[in-house]
Amino acid sequence: MEVxxxxxxxxxxxxxxxxxxxxxxxxxxxxxxxxEMIEQNGIENFTxxxxxxxxxxxxxxxxRYFESKxxxxxxxxxxxxxxxxxxxxxxxxxxxxxxxxxQKALKVLTExxxxxxxxxxxxxxxxxxxxxxxxxxxxxTKQVDDENQKGIFTPYKRLVExxxxxxxxxxxxxxxxxxxxxxxxxxxxIQRYFAEHLPRLTNTIKGEDAVVNFYTEMxxxxxxx
Amino acid sequence: MEVxxxxxxxxxxxxxxxxxxxxxxxxxxxxxxxxEMIEQNGIENFTxxxxxxxxxxxxxxxxRYFESKxxxxxxxxxxxxxxxxxxxxxxxxxxxxxxxxxQKALKVLTExxxxxxxxxxxxxxxxxxxxxxxxxxxxxTKQVDDENQKGIFTPYKRLVExxxxxxxxxxxxxxxxxxxxxxxxxxxxIQRYFAEHLPRLTNTIKGEDAVVNFYTEMxxxxxxx
DNA sequence: TTTATGTGATAGTATTACTATTATTTTTGC
DNA sequence: GCAAAAATAATAGTAATACTATCACATAAA
Numbered sequence: 001m002e003v004x005x006x007x008x009x010x011x012x013x014x015x016x017x018x019x020x021x022x023x024x025x026x027x028x029x030x031x032x033x034x035x036e037m038i039e040q041n042g043i044e045n046f047t048x049x050x051x052x053x054x055x056x057x058x059x060x061x062x063x064r065y066f067e068s069k070x071x072x073x074x075x076x077x078x079x080x081x082x083x084x085x086x087x088x089x090x091x092x093x094x095x096x097x098x099x100x101x102x103q104k105a106l107k108v109l110t111e112x113x114x115x116x117x118x119x120x121x122x123x124x125x126x127x128x129x130x131x132x133x134x135x136x137x138x139x140x141t142k143q144v145d146d147e148n149q150k151g152i153f154t155p156y157k158r159l160v161e162x163x164x165x166x167x168x169x170x171x172x173x174x175x176x177x178x179x180x181x182x183x184x185x186x187x188x189x190i191q192r193y194f195a196e197h198l199p200r201l202t203n204t205i206k207g208e209d210a211v212v213n214f215y216t217e218m219x220x221x222x223x224x225x
Numbered sequence: 226m227e228v229x230x231x232x233x234x235x236x237x238x239x240x241x242x243x244x245x246x247x248x249x250x251x252x253x254x255x256x257x258x259x260x261e262m263i264e265q266n267g268i269e270n271f272t273x274x275x276x277x278x279x280x281x282x283x284x285x286x287x288x289r290y291f292e293s294k295x296x297x298x299x300x301x302x303x304x305x306x307x308x309x310x311x312x313x314x315x316x317x318x319x320x321x322x323x324x325x326x327x328q329k330a331l332k333v334l335t336e337x338x339x340x341x342x343x344x345x346x347x348x349x350x351x352x353x354x355x356x357x358x359x360x361x362x363x364x365x366t367k368q369v370d371d372e373n374q375k376g377i378f379t380p381y382k383r384l385v386e387x388x389x390x391x392x393x394x395x396x397x398x399x400x401x402x403x404x405x406x407x408x409x410x411x412x413x414x415i416q417r418y419f420a421e422h423l424p425r426l427t428n429t430i431k432g433e434d435a436v437v438n439f440y441t442e443m444x445x446x447x448x449x450x
Numbered sequence: 451t452t453t454a455t456g457t458g459a460t461a462g463t464a465t466t467a468c469t470a471t472t473a474t475t476t477t478t479g480c
Numbered sequence: 481g482c483a484a485a486a487a488t489a490a491t492a493g494t495a496a497t498a499c500t501a502t503c504a505c506a507t508a509a510a
Binding site: 041042044045133134136137139140141142144145148153156157160161175176177178179180182183186187190191193194197198200201202203205210211214217218221222224 | 266267269270358359361362364365366367369370373378381382385386400401402403404405407408411412415416418419422423425426427428430435436439442443446447449
Binding site: 244249251282283285 | 456457458459460
């Protein structure tokens with residue numbers, strides 16, 4: 001039984017945008033089509049000019065929503081982290097055993113993304129491809145510290161914190177919970193990228209999702225007392 | 226006893242440059258100063274115009290060495306992989322026990338970089354900072370497949386292969402050697418970046434190099450039969 | 451001493467990442 | 481149903497970037 005919750009939106013830090021893209025048709029169009037274009041051509045080849053042309057609007061109009069393409073990318077990535085937290089919370093609700101809960105959480109974090117019809121104007125499959133190829137670029141800049149101070153990376157931190165807590169529930173003396181979780185999240189992205197483009201840097205195994213299995217195994221072996 | 230090998234150079238794939246920067250004074254100046262500038266201001270804010278001004282040359286002259294700043298970055302990163310391989314080979318030579326050899330290899334891959342006076346015009350400490358903040362950008366582009374076909378990423382692959390082989394020596398049935406090694410290398414970079422800019426995504430522990438210890442422990446626990 | 455090679459000087463182009471201004475349309479409040 | 485306010489479109493312009501092209505000059509190798 002699939003339940004579609006229509007009164008559900010992912011909140012994104014309002015310092016990222018000038019005008020909430022969720023609040024208008026044009027805004028939603030910007031999100032939908034920027035996802036398509038960035039997924040297709042990468043953030044480097046994406047410009048507001050091209051997007052404006054595609055959605056038959058103007059550059060100036062887009063700049064009323066986001067002050068730069070970097071901010072737009074930040075918006076998309078942050079939306080994703082918010083969505084992941086929502087999936088994590090839903091996916092692990094009512095699971096008593098912390099070990100089972102951890103395994104479920106790791107699965108959510110590392111598995112390939114499938115369509116989620118709850119949020120209509122966002123294509124989560126394409127967005128997850130963007131996250132794989134572009135997300136590290138949002139923090140590997142000289143403005144990190146600045147943006148970090150504005151709380152722009154808190155959704156990501158919250159996600160890491162969330163899973164770290166489960167780990168500490170299982171093994172309260174484990175020394176590196178955050179390091180372990182962020183290694184898993186970032187690693188899962190990179191490994192999927194490698195599998196597609198630089199396969200000799202990873203391992204793919206027929207009949208299993210090597211990424212999910214590898215990182216699940218990794219965490220369990222690491223936190224064992 | 227420190228031995229300085231002056232007749233030693235790191236070879237970089239000649240498809241990356243138009244003219245070998247090692248072959249002239251101007252070339253070496255380009256390398257030395259581009260490392261300084263990119264480390265300081267990041268690749269996004271680095272331009273050939275600025276570099277030309279700093280070394281009192283012209284944009285056109287720089288373009289005779291590298292056809293784009295992306296290629297220049299590729300050169301630097303590839304130099305680094307070549308240098309790491311050299312350090313790995315030297316550091317693990319004559320170690321019989323594969324477990325000890327693996328531990329040494331992991332240390333080389335994950336520890337913080339110190340000055341190496343063997344290669345005069347390259348500041349390895351600054352270069353390693355560039356690798357931490359910028360290296361993923363060289364393959365997270367839409368030209369990966371193209372560049373990969375030209376063999377531009379082989380030094381990285383060779384490094385991964387090298388360590389993978391040690392792992393298989395210890396446990397021939399281990400399923401994910403490449404994934405494990407690339408997770409370690411990429412992870413070490415990201416964790417050092419997080420420690421400096423987004424500390425809540427990692428763990429730092431007084432009196433120990435948490436990155437080296439975490440990843441060494443991780444590998445050993447993972448490959449145990 | 452010629453010739454090739456490397457470097458410098460200068461100029462030019464298409465694109466990008468914006469900002470500014472004004473006109474037009476759409477929405478909303480009464 | 482209309483005026484006021486808000487949103488969007490149209491148009492123009494700027495500084496910087498990422499190059500390409502051309503020609504002159506210096507120097508070093510043949």
